[in-house]
Amino acid sequence: METLIAYMTTHGCTERIAQQIAGQMSGKVELCNLKTHPSPDLSAYKRVIVGGSIHAGQIQKQVKAFCRQSAAQLREKELGLFVSCLYEGEVARQQLQAAFPPELLLHAKCAVWLGGAFDFEKMNFWERWMVKKVAHIQGSASMVDPEAVDRFARKMDRSCSPFLFLI
Numbered sequence: 001m002e003t004l005i006a007y008m009t010t011h012g013c014t015e016r017i018a019q020q021i022a023g024q025m026s027g028k029v030e031l032c033n034l035k036t037h038p039s040p041d042l043s044a045y046k047r048v049i050v051g052g053s054i055h056a057g058q059i060q061k062q063v064k065a066f067c068r069q070s071a072a073q074l075r076e077k078e079l080g081l082f083v084s085c086l087y088e089g090e091v092a093r094q095q096l097q098a099a100f101p102p103e104l105l106l107h108a109k110c111a112v113w114l115g116g117a118f119d120f121e122k123m124n125f126w127e128r129w130m131v132k133k134v135a136h137i138q139g140s141a142s143m144v145d146p147e148a149v150d151r152f153a154r155k156m157d158r159s160c161s162p163f164l165f166l167i
């Protein structure tokens with residue numbers, strides 16, 4: 001099955017997660033950075049994974065625009081959704097719910113948060129200041145959960161067949 005992973009990254013973490021997911025999937029997998037390719041042609045793919053990162057409570061506008069413009073097509077795909085973010089638990093769940101349209105969350109085979117990372121070298125002065133003040137993090141660090149990334153990839157990789165129960 002052919003898979004497209006469409007993602008948006010601000011400082012590189014979501015791109016690394018997208019690459020890790022791609023490395024775990026069988027079949028042909030293509031990556032699409034929504035910043036440079038905001039309107040990928042979805043017709044060739046049966047499976048689409050959409051991911052972005054949370055900044056000040058919101059996913060990037062490019063992810064929102066892609067989901068809005070492609071909602072009808074995405075509802076016909078085997079769909080996976082993920083966010084990269086610092087928070088966990090209830091806050092992460094709320095951020096995930098706000099990141100994607102309700103009908104896509106309902107349709108998705110899997111929708112998860114996978115942790116986040118801070119790359120101080122890629123942040124501007126205000127971003128560094130905010131991260132230090134709000135998250136109390138003083139330098140580059142990764143809180144991505146690699147096992148959660150693998151679990152998500154494995155779950156997405158399992159085929160949905162109405163005849164599976166016969167096996």
Ligand SMILES: Cc1cc2nc3c(=O)[nH]c(=O)nc-3n(C[C@H](O)[C@H](O)[C@H](O)COP(=O)(O)O)c2cc1C
Pocket residue numbers: 008009010011012013014015052053054055056057058084085086087095115116117118123127130131
């Ligand atoms: C300026 C700034 C604001 C952030 N705001 C949030 C936030 O509101 N909620 C959250 O869970 N994570 C927040 N984060 C953490 C990012 O979601 C996390 O670093 C993520 O891995 C970034 O992914 P990217 O490198 O692909 O952009 C913030 C990070 C930065 C630098």
